[in-house]
Amino acid sequence: MSFAPQPQHAAPRSPIRGPALPFGLAVTAVGILLSLAGAPIADAGRDELAMPQPLVVQDVPAVEVGATTAADPCSEPSVIEAITAADDDAIIAGFGGAESFRAAVIAGNAPCVALADPAHVWVVVNKARPLAPIDFAPGSLADIPLQMTTSSGQARADVASAAGEMADAAAAEGAGRIGANNGYRSYDLQVATHASHVRSSGQAHADASSARAGHSEHQTGLAIDLVACDSRCGAIESFGATAQGEWIAANAWEYGFIVRYEQVGSGITGYKPEPWHLRYLGRDLAAAYHHGGYHTLEEFFGLPAAPDYAH
Template identity: 50%
Template sequence: MRLPGPRHAPGARHRARETVDAAPAAHPAAHHAAPTRRPGALAAGAGALGVAVLLAGAAAALTAATIGAPPDVDRAAAARLAAASRPSPPPLVSSPTPAVAACELPGVVEALSAGDDEAALIAMGGAAAVREAVITGGAPCIDLADPTRLWVVVDKLRPYEPLGHEPADLTRVDGVRVFNEGLLRAEAAAAFAELVAAAQEAGAGQIAITSGYRSFDDQATQHARWVAAEGADSADEVSARPGYSEHQSGLAVDVVACDGACGDIARFASTRQGRWLAENSWRHGFIVRYEQGQAGTTGYSPEPWHIRYLGVVLAAAYHGGGFHTLEDFWGLPAAPDYGD
């Protein structure tokens, strides 16, 4: 980010929904019949034989009135017919065993308690599974508003909680050229040092830091400078208001290309360092947070020099899924403007 510097850039959108339609259960139909039998002529003085079988709903009754009843009345058959006419009870439907909640899987609680976010993601089945669980409300332990976690999302609708949050583990990046503030959270600092070394080994040249962590007060000063220079509306397109800047997390860094002398940050995208970073930052746990064409989602002009640390697990899923904003990745609403 330039000083007074841009603070954020664009995103995309689209979500998928799945609908499962259950067919209504069929109701069994009962059929009833009343068989009759005519008795034959009996010996002298024999009376008439009347046999009536009444089957009503689930009950059947057999009445035989006779004088000298014939010996061949099949009561067992009548009972079977009555039983067959009863409505069958609905079939027992076994409820599927509910899936184990993502946050209750083995190792998740321990990893979260230890502050090992990447281990927690792996224990929950990987970043893609966690993303799906978060979007569907199945992972309450992944709080996207928690500024101490790698998955925190800060944008114009999502300020820090608390607003003046300060990371506890800020450190300087070893072996990297730094201008202005070069502090990052420890994990991000180590990953960035590896990224810089990898770029040099790949022949992409030197990458330096122009801005790392900024406190709430530092951001207030910078944003005020932009407002004075450009007006409030224009300032909000290139600089975050205090309490809304990714730099305050200690997980974001603005970089510049240096081949001997360092170049203009505004031309970073066209440098070999800029091209290498766009293609390879995810391998080291970083993403380009504000890409070209995504201002409608992020609310910021593109900043190809602004990278955000997510950790390798999340960054690989973000890159592999073809995402361009964290809002889209986590299924959050676009944040082109502040909520006021």
Template identity: 70%
Template sequence: MPFSPHAQHAAPRSPIRGPALPIGVAVTALGMLLSIASVPAASPEAAAMPEPVAVMQVPTVQVGATTAADPCSDPAVQQAVQAGDDAATVAGFGGGAAFREAVVAGNAPCISLRDPARVWVVVNKSLPLKPADYEPGALDSVPLQMTTPSGRVRTDVAAAVGQMADAADAAGVGRIGANNGYRSYGLQVTTYDSHVRSQGQGQADAGSARPGHSEHQTGLALDVVACGSNCGGLDGFGGTAQSDWVAAHAWEYGFIVRYEQVGTPVTGYAPEPWHLRYVGIDLAAAYHDGGFHTLEEFFGLPAAPDYAH
């Protein structure tokens, strides 16, 4: 072959020769190469970034944000309420403390603190009885020595105060008698008016409930006195062995001392260590264990030191 002066500038031929590719395959391969070559090269920053990972969204759950069950939906509670069995109703809620918690939380729609037939009724200067001339059902004689003719209370209260007085006597603190039990609306009118005449309106309101606002009218309250050879009066009860024992143990029989000195700013009444209010054993235990001194605080109600008018 003659020498060409431009031969040194020609591209060298590959020393390896393979079989020729079919035209269709060659075209396909060429297309793939062109397709790959057309993809832009990734930048170093993009190459360093990890591929995005799909994250499942988990709903936020608030701890303790569960809705409490309504105790009133329990058939046993419904039956107890309809039957007027207060002890069974409280037990159905899980006891006195659980009953109180449900009432305070507004989770007890079947419980009314205004129902005068229930041991949990609250009667004060802001919450009168409804109806004002309410009369309780079955009343029984107080099984204690009485110093006034008002010697009746509800049957369950009579049984409880008899057991309490027997326990006090057995403990050696002396006998307990009673001054007043149930007072009707009409008798409360007479009682309150006599205090107003003798003491004036202000003093009367501090020591005697206006008609329609008295716990005595529910049959759930009674005033106790200390008895020796004779029974003393109300003013002489505080500071006696019987008074100290009652303050420490009345709750064991379902009673609370309704008007303590520490509770005067809440109730508006001067201290009455003799005035016992029956709420039942379970509620009295919760009241005692919780360190409460007024029913208003116990049930989360506002203070009621004054009448609305």
């Protein structure tokens, strides 16, 4: 599948300069222009030449230059400060917003942003991009404030908080109760999870429905599998057809989540559609993803398709 070329930001044009006039002719020309404009001409007999005041052009709007026009947006003071504070939202804001951030990353103009770094919300992990280190674990985890159907009930603190807010909004809008099947899974747990799929369905089916350890978004702490909980919680496989699933598909982006594996992107991700699998990007990037009409993170960040493992 080919990717549409991403728009590039053109560099500001330098003003066109003609051949330089000798100083004497230049002064004479300035004097003629000022005379025609009604401005006084300096007395030629004075020891020092009175230089004319610069002409002021009215009604020309100022041009605001964003961080992404710099040779290295990562050298912007606001970005440096945000990196020091490990504040992903502030880093994105320092680039001029999510779309400018995305464009800078795609253009190779953001050396301080590594899409392979699992400590950040913009990490991309797939069948061709394993976690580094392979047994990565988030620095801190919090309980997901939803009814759980497995013991994997934690996620990164920002993810857990956003999931709770999202579930409350869905209930308030009449979509029903949302629970979760699981959140963070360690490397070792992912080894066991994938192996169980292989035993029950074979390697090919397992690789289309479960990530191998070290390649799982659940291992980052940024992913949650949802279930619909009315009188009781259903299975994840039935989530997409529920009122909760429909609400999530339309509204999850407002809370910083995307549906990571859609039918339209299966050829890129190598996974069957999973309307229950949400991936946290933060509100700014999720909004840019939604409004841009993207269906995979690979497209969003201009990365190659990754439908298969290298080995």
